[in-house]
Amino acid sequence: LEETNIEDADFFIATTGNDEANLLSCILVRKYNVPNIIARVSNPDHEEAFKEVGIDNVISPEITAAGFLEKLVTRPNVADLISLGEGDAEILDMTVTNDKVVGKRIKDISPTKDYIIIATYEKDGKLVIPQPDNTLARGEKVSVLVKRGSFSKASKKLEK
Structure with missing residues (x-):
């Protein structure tokens, strides 16, 4: 040494x-x-x-690998971008597929005490900071800040 x-x-x-x-x-x-x-x-x-x-x-x-594999199995269509704090929250990419939110304004579905939509993406992949009156489109990719244990709530709201 x-x-x-x-x-x-x-x-x-x-x-x-x-x-x-x-x-x-x-x-x-x-x-x-x-x-x-x-x-x-x-x-x-x-x-x-x-x-x-x-x-x-x-x-x-x-x-670490086991945790990653668990996420792949339990939420195969979601990209996990980052964990925050001591794993208290995650930023996830999701695709809007729930007809109940298609056409709705961001402010009508976000934020909640469990998640907040922090970015949307144009068709060319360009990031957009969502404004309260922006509406969600079917197939639109969004980044969502989700509290630990609240993934299923956010997923049910945005995806089928």
């Missing part, structure tokens, strides 16, 4: 596929006062041990 000038490092990232090697290397790096230590963990049962020794960020590619 000293040969690599660990004293000057701002980050240390342990990314082997071996949890024990990652944990041990992070523990050793702690004595060099590296400000940010990040570790990969393969076994979710080991995550708590990593956090207990003071590792700043513990990342599990397996859990």
Whole structure:
């Protein structure tokens, strides 16, 4: 570690596929006062041990992939753009297919306490900041900020 000038490092990232090697290397790096230590963990049962020794960020590619696959299965027509906060909300792309909202003004369906339409897109893909009196068209792509646990409400409102 000293040969690599660990004293000057701002980050240390342990990314082997071996949890024990990652944990041990992070523990050793702690004595060099590296400000940010990040570790990969393969076994979710080991995550708590990593956090207990003071590792700043513990990342599990397996859990991340499983969460992504779950979203693909449970909402196959929705693009997940980003999670906000600590996963408290997501920005999702949806396509308007519900006849009950086609032709309605944005202000008549958004915002609610669960979601808000934050962008619409023209046919050429150009982003439009929605105005209250804009109307929704069948097949129109929209970006929606949705609170955690409220995806189904937004989906039912905008999609069939």
